[in-house]
Amino acid sequence: MNKLDLMKTANEIRKGIIRAIHSAKCGHPGGSLSAADIYTYLYFEEMNIDPKEPKKADRDRFVLSKGHTAPGYYSTLAHRGFFPVEDLLTLRKVGSYLQGHPDMKHIPGVDMSSGSLGQGISAAVGMAVSAKLSGEDYRVYTLLGDGEIQEGQVWEASMLAAHRKLDNLVVIVDNNNLQIDGAITDVNSPYPIDKKFEAFNFHVINIDGHDFDAIAAAFKEARETKGQPTAIIAKTVKGKDVSFMENQAAWHGAAPNDEQFEVAMADLEKVGEALCQK
Amino acid sequence: MSEVKKIATRESYGNALVELGKEHEDVVVLDADLAAATKTGTFKKAFPKRHIDCGIAESNMMGVAAGIATTGKVPFASSFAMFAAGRAFEQVRNSIGYPKLNVKIGATHAGISVGEDGATHQCNEDIALMRTIPGMVVINPADDIEAKAAVKAAYEHVGPVYLRFGRLAVPVINDNVEYKFEIGKAVTLREGTDVTIIASGLPVSEALEAAQKLEEDGISAQVINMHTIKPLDEEAVVAAAAQTGKIVTVEEHSVIGGLGSAVCDVVAQKAPARVLKIGVNDVFGESGPAVQLVKKYGLDADSIYEKVKAFV
Numbered sequence: 001m002n003k004l005d006l007m008k009t010a011n012e013i014r015k016g017i018i019r020a021i022h023s024a025k026c027g028h029p030g031g032s033l034s035a036a037d038i039y040t041y042l043y044f045e046e047m048n049i050d051p052k053e054p055k056k057a058d059r060d061r062f063v064l065s066k067g068h069t070a071p072g073y074y075s076t077l078a079h080r081g082f083f084p085v086e087d088l089l090t091l092r093k094v095g096s097y098l099q100g101h102p103d104m105k106h107i108p109g110v111d112m113s114s115g116s117l118g119q120g121i122s123a124a125v126g127m128a129v130s131a132k133l134s135g136e137d138y139r140v141y142t143l144l145g146d147g148e149i150q151e152g153q154v155w156e157a158s159m160l161a162a163h164r165k166l167d168n169l170v171v172i173v174d175n176n177n178l179q180i181d182g183a184i185t186d187v188n189s190p191y192p193i194d195k196k197f198e199a200f201n202f203h204v205i206n207i208d209g210h211d212f213d214a215i216a217a218a219f220k221e222a223r224e225t226k227g228q229p230t231a232i233i234a235k236t237v238k239g240k241d242v243s244f245m246e247n248q249a250a251w252h253g254a255a256p257n258d259e260q261f262e263v264a265m266a267d268l269e270k271v272g273e274a275l276c277q278k
Numbered sequence: 279m280s281e282v283k284k285i286a287t288r289e290s291y292g293n294a295l296v297e298l299g300k301e302h303e304d305v306v307v308l309d310a311d312l313a314a315a316t317k318t319g320t321f322k323k324a325f326p327k328r329h330i331d332c333g334i335a336e337s338n339m340m341g342v343a344a345g346i347a348t349t350g351k352v353p354f355a356s357s358f359a360m361f362a363a364g365r366a367f368e369q370v371r372n373s374i375g376y377p378k379l380n381v382k383i384g385a386t387h388a389g390i391s392v393g394e395d396g397a398t399h400q401c402n403e404d405i406a407l408m409r410t411i412p413g414m415v416v417i418n419p420a421d422d423i424e425a426k427a428a429v430k431a432a433y434e435h436v437g438p439v440y441l442r443f444g445r446l447a448v449p450v451i452n453d454n455v456e457y458k459f460e461i462g463k464a465v466t467l468r469e470g471t472d473v474t475i476i477a478s479g480l481p482v483s484e485a486l487e488a489a490q491k492l493e494e495d496g497i498s499a500q501v502i503n504m505h506t507i508k509p510l511d512e513e514a515v516v517a518a519a520a521q522t523g524k525i526v527t528v529e530e531h532s533v534i535g536g537l538g539s540a541v542c543d544v545v546a547q548k549a550p551a552r553v554l555k556i557g558v559n560d561v562f563g564e565s566g567p568a569v570q571l572v573k574k575y576g577l578d579a580d581s582i583y584e585k586v587k588a589f590v
Binding site for chain 2: 061063103104105111112113114115116118119120121122123124125126127128129130131133134152153156157159160163164
């Protein structure tokens with residue numbers, strides 16, 4: 001997929017996020033929107049996956065460690081063909097398989113249940129360890145929030161990942177700078193994030209998490225890195241492309257009302273139209 | 279009694295893992311810097327590549343085990359009960375229990391028989407914690423034979439299993455040809471008509487000894503070894519309640535939430551009978567030689583004998 005198509009796809013995925021959360025009347029738009037470009041690149045370009053065979057043995061694995069941004073994940077999986085896009089409107093409803101946080105038992109394409117912060121990365125490390133044990137060449141990707149890395153377990157997992165030289169593991173930090181209680185710098189600053197992962201013996205790449213050229217280059221560099229895991233610190237905008245949600249901690253975990261929904265969709269339509277003129 | 283063979287069930291765990299490892303390529307053992315104590319060091323020696331030492335990081339270890347399980351291998355995550363069930367409770371619940379992953383948790387050093395290390399390391403709450411997790415199987419074997427059989431059964435069972443082992447050497451009581459281990463199936467060790475003692479883990483042998491003493495006083499005590507706390511053998515409990523009408527539970531665990539509570543749940547709903555719960559009475563343990571602590575906390579044969587006699 002070329003860069004323009006990736007951008008258009010990400011735009012559609014963002015619309016899916018807003019529709020799903022509006023329908024659910026709750027959920028986490030901010031971090032779903034900030035990570036949409038990363039999700040898009042992973043599932044439409046980077047990973048060896050097959051929507052027709054979601055459990056194929058040699059597939060690359062993805063663990064959404066910041067599980068609350070499930071709407072972004074689900075919208076990506078749906079647009080990639082793992083399940084119908086219309087089902088996004090059942091998000092968080094009784095009886096729906098689209099649980100508030102990723103549920104591997106019921107959602108096609110989900111490799112690990114997650115949602116309790118700090119835990120997904122450990123499972124990703126386990127998957128990468130397992131690949132090394134049996135000499136399989138699938139790769140493992142895990143997406144963390146920048147607030148999430150306040151959890152101590154993240155560093156337990158990181159220490160082991162580097163110790164075992166898991167060069168089949170890529171940790172991506174969605175660095176949108178905001179968590180529920182405010183700016184991560186005000187709550188409990190995890191900065192410098194890159195230096196911390198470097199100190200834990202990761203190969204570290206800093207990128208603009210909305211620039212597909214930079215995202216592509218980072219994943220390529222990760223593939224070429226041998227003997228150590230890679231951490232991609234992706235600088236992003238929380239609430240990206242929805243005017244009133246951008247850089248607002250209040251939109252970490254709130255749903256737009258009907259009026260706000262119209263504005264959000266109009267914002268995203270505008271972004272989409274601009275892309276069509278390119 | 280001094281000639282009875284005694285083996286700590288943590289030793290059985292290590293030995294059983296080596297046997298499993300020989301038979302099954304997919305067995306992977308994880309540790310958190312306690313391989314020497316959990317006795318998985320024997321597995322590490324035999325299969326160094328399939329032994330993952332996660333260092334002193336139990337929470338991460340449980341998550342790593344979950345991740346390994348998603349790829350089809352069968353991880354045994356080992357640590358002390360305090361850290362496996364206590365520190366890592368939420369990881370076990372959310373990363374293993376909720377997705378129902380095929381992880382086996384080998385928890386050694388359960389209960390007060392940890393001994394000299396004292397209260398911080400004496401976990402009397404693990405059964406209570408683990409049995410509240412939907413789908414979790416909880417097994418508390420009583421001796422070497424049962425512990426080894428339990429490890430094998432845990433491997434064959436698809437889904438999460440919590441295995442509880444002890445540090446103190448305990449008498450081998452199941453060394454007979456009829457012995458058969460089945461998850462969720464209680465073993466009647468002694469028939470009796472006046473009272474039923476339902477025991478689990480370390481105090482099973484003590485309960486047997488107590489029953490013998492009770493016999494001398496003319497009290498006929500049935501002894502049931504409830505090695506699986508979840509799923510509990512409800513039929514065995516209901517039958518015991520019908521047969522003797524008086525049940526005494528004995529466990530090296532808090533009287534809150536463990537075997538005693540599980541038995542009471544069944545009795546209250548299905549077969550009303552008086553129940554006396556013997557266990558650690560809502561207190562923390564303390565340092566001391568294990569055998570002395572077992573006595574001080576009322577889990578030895580003499581203490582069980584006294585309490586059952588008063589109860590009957």
